[in-house]
Amino acid sequence: MHRRLTLTTATAAIALFALSGCASGSNSNAAGADGEGTRTLKVAATTTPMTDVVEAAAEAIEPPYEIQLVEVADYVQPNSMLQHGELDANFVQHPPFMEEFNAGNDASLVVIEPVYLTVVGMYSSSHASLDDVPEGGRIVIPQDTSNAARALQMVAQAGLIELDPEADTWSVTVDDITENARKLEFVEVDIMQLSAAYPEADAVFLHGTFARQLGLTPEDDAIATEQDPQFAVSLVSREDNADSPEVAALAEAFHSDEVRRALEEADVPVAF
Secondary structure, three states: OOOOEEEEHHHHHHHHHHHOOOOOOOOOOOOEEOOOOOEEEEEEEOOOOHHHHHHHHHHHOOOOEEEEEEEOOOOOHHHHHHHOOOOOEEEEEOHHHHHHHHHHHOOOEEEEEEEEOOOEEEEOOOOOOHHHOOOOOEEEEEOOHHHHHHHHHHHHHOOOOEEOOOOOHHHOOHHHEEEOOOOOEEEEEOHHHHHHHOOOOOEEEEEHHHHHHOOOOHHHHOOEEEOOHHHOEEEEEEOOOOOOHHHHHHHHHHOOHHHHHHHHHOOOOEOO
């Protein structure tokens, strides 16, 4: 069994000096080596099942490598850390979210491997279907474009709004709503704050992970769902290290039997 290390962002600044052999920078490598030649690879993740997958990969990775889990509290910080060389990879996002970050930050992150599929849904504490949402109803959606588009498409498919047919399907925003007969109010919040809106909103967009934290499941509680393979949660690195032996070792570990078992135990659809 390979040694697993865990690092929280509260101690990341100290740990970077203690564990990393490289200074940060857009072309630096976060991997560090100890006196016995072990190469420590830093991978950030936010919450379950992402952290569970990283821990399973840590059990699977072959010497001389080991994985150090860096736990983060949001979905932007791990991309900034990765871009500046403080990580070898992260495991927090799907490709459209990564591309949105790249475009907005002149970044060069790349997808290495898709790992699992996500079921997203609209949830309501007061309505049995989207069609039950009343005139002037309040629908809470993510503020990032890629996830907001998923939410808006579900509302449109329910017939509550119409979207500009000229707009890209997965890049639409509230500005692309061309018909809103019920005068629905769309409230955009950070994806980490969506769960807090569930009790009061007429409907709220949630990833399966956050729904389960509320005791909800897509199968039993969602009033609309969507699962598209292009939104598979993926291992991500940078252009400058994507072809390195270190990232190749990570890719193999993230597609291991250990990771597959962890996902199956969590009842999460495997993408490999």
